[in-house]
Amino acid sequence: MRKTNISFYLNGELIERQLDPESRVLDLLRDLLWLTGTKEGCGDGDCGACTITLGYPINNKIKYQAVNSCLLPVGKLQGTSIITIEGIEKENNDLNIIQEAMVEQHGLQCGFCSPGVSMNMFSLLANDEIPSYNDMIIALNGNICRCTGYEGIRNAAKQVLTYLNETPNYDVVPKKIRNIEANLLKMKTDILVDDYLLPNNINSLKTIIKENPEAMIICGCSDISARRHITKESLNKVIDVSRINEMTKIELTRDGLSIGAATSLTDIINNSLCSKNVSALCEGLKEIAAIQVRNLATLAGNIANASPIADGVVLLMALSAKLIIVNKDCKKEILLKDFYKGYKKTVLEEGDVIEKIIIPTSSFNKEYHMEKTAKRNAVDIATVNSCAAFEKDGDKIVKVEIAFGGIAETVKLETLDLNRDIEILARDISLKYNPLSDVRGSSSYRAKLIKNHIIKHFAFINGEL
Numbered sequence: 001m002r003k004t005n006i007s008f009y010l011n012g013e014l015i016e017r018q019l020d021p022e023s024r025v026l027d028l029l030r031d032l033l034w035l036t037g038t039k040e041g042c043g044d045g046d047c048g049a050c051t052i053t054l055g056y057p058i059n060n061k062i063k064y065q066a067v068n069s070c071l072l073p074v075g076k077l078q079g080t081s082i083i084t085i086e087g088i089e090k091e092n093n094d095l096n097i098i099q100e101a102m103v104e105q106h107g108l109q110c111g112f113c114s115p116g117v118s119m120n121m122f123s124l125l126a127n128d129e130i131p132s133y134n135d136m137i138i139a140l141n142g143n144i145c146r147c148t149g150y151e152g153i154r155n156a157a158k159q160v161l162t163y164l165n166e167t168p169n170y171d172v173v174p175k176k177i178r179n180i181e182a183n184l185l186k187m188k189t190d191i192l193v194d195d196y197l198l199p200n201n202i203n204s205l206k207t208i209i210k211e212n213p214e215a216m217i218i219c220g221c222s223d224i225s226a227r228r229h230i231t232k233e234s235l236n237k238v239i240d241v242s243r244i245n246e247m248t249k250i251e252l253t254r255d256g257l258s259i260g261a262a263t264s265l266t267d268i269i270n271n272s273l274c275s276k277n278v279s280a281l282c283e284g285l286k287e288i289a290a291i292q293v294r295n296l297a298t299l300a301g302n303i304a305n306a307s308p309i310a311d312g313v314v315l316l317m318a319l320s321a322k323l324i325i326v327n328k329d330c331k332k333e334i335l336l337k338d339f340y341k342g343y344k345k346t347v348l349e350e351g352d353v354i355e356k357i358i359i360p361t362s363s364f365n366k367e368y369h370m371e372k373t374a375k376r377n378a379v380d381i382a383t384v385n386s387c388a389a390f391e392k393d394g395d396k397i398v399k400v401e402i403a404f405g406g407i408a409e410t411v412k413l414e415t416l417d418l419n420r421d422i423e424i425l426a427r428d429i430s431l432k433y434n435p436l437s438d439v440r441g442s443s444s445y446r447a448k449l450i451k452n453h454i455i456k457h458f459a460f461i462n463g464e465l
């Protein structure tokens with residue numbers, strides 16, 4: 001990929017350089033800028049050692065979020081402010097209260113994970129509201145520490161929160177970083193030349209598609225970056241749709257709940273329209289990866305990636321979601337259950353972009369239950385996952401649909417025959433799809449999981465869980 005002129009702030013200093021936009025921010029920091037405080041552990045979004053803070057203008061304010069720099073392509077830095085562990089010390093070179101608490105509470109030994117842990121806490125505290133202790137601990141579930149044990153880290157989080165609650169005027173963000181926020185709000189956020197195209201509105205996207213129909217569409221990059229870490233493949237030309245204004249909105253329309261395809265999983269989880277109308281979606285999305293990944297990843301990425309085990313697809317299929325797809329001069333609509341043509345194959349054609357996901361109003365009144373069998377609850381790929389949608393008439397269940405992942409080449413939606421017994425229903429589904437055997441589980445294990453998931457869904461709806 002050709003180098004592109006990219007402008008961003010790093011620890012309060014403006015950087016304007018010709019950079020390789022598809023390279024990783026982690027490598028830029030460590031190898032080019034010699035900021036080696038940010039560490040590399042897994043290289044694919046699992047350990048949190050590379051966590052940095054990304055500040056980006058939203059509604060005339062800077063919103064700070066934790067991201068994994070190993071998953072972040074340099075092109076995404078245009079018009080942002082990034083903060084690394086080297087940038088959080090206070091004015092007189094004093095430790096930030098987060099670093100102080102980590103030291104005082106014995107939250108570090110070898111220190112390899114500590115920059116990532118500290119930056120994750122910093123990202124949460126850099127925004128207006130002081131999070132609860134529980135939120136802080138949940139946010140830290142994507143940070144692995146192999147030597148200290150988590151007690152010291154948890155105590156450090158407690159110490160920081162106590163201090164902030166007692167000292168409301170203390171700002172964890174150093175002045176030099178706060179001072180550039182006004183400039184950041186005026187910075188250019190799009191890239192319209194070279195090979196990493198980053199449009200910020202739908203008209204600009206359509207023009208770019210017309211001129212570059214062969215370009216690959218990317219958004220959160222959480223999956224493609226993890227894949228490239230293994231394959232080392234180079235991307236020729238990409239269109240990054242994560243900044244398209246119209247695609248980051250969540251609205252209630254005549255058709256139902258419309259979720260812009262570039263909305264991050266975190267923004268869906270925290271959106272009041274989503275939690276009010278489809279709380280099962282918000283709860284289910286919390287099971288996907290860790291906060292650093294959810295801050296970037298999108299449902300549309302989960303859909304277009306066409307994994308047969310995608311948690312987001314399982315949830316959306318049970319919710320009877322449909323997709324609005326745009327191209328340079330047309331718009332089309334398709335039910336998610338009709339979107340897949342086979343393993344990793346979708347109906348998307350050259351230049352097609354998923355613009356919105358619509359959850360119909362008729363889905364709001366159903367009851368849902370998500371089940372995921374994996375080695376870890378979150379931050380793991382499921383062996384089998386499923387989401388059941390129960391339609392009731394009064395207390396009577398009149399229809400049950402279950403979307404299953406991990407049993408066939410695509411996620412499958414099954415309508416259960418309520419006159420049959422669970423044992424037979426599970427056997428029929430297993431015979432129909434003949435689940436594969438792989439490192440996560442054998443075919444017979446998956447067949448058992450199908451039955452166990454159905455039992456658990458009914459136990460939930462019958463109030464037995």
Ligand code: FES
Nearest residue numbers: 041042043048070
């Ligand atoms: Fe492990 Fe980035 S290096 S998440």
Ligand code: FES
Nearest residue numbers: 109110113145146
């Ligand atoms: Fe060593 Fe966490 S302090 S890995």
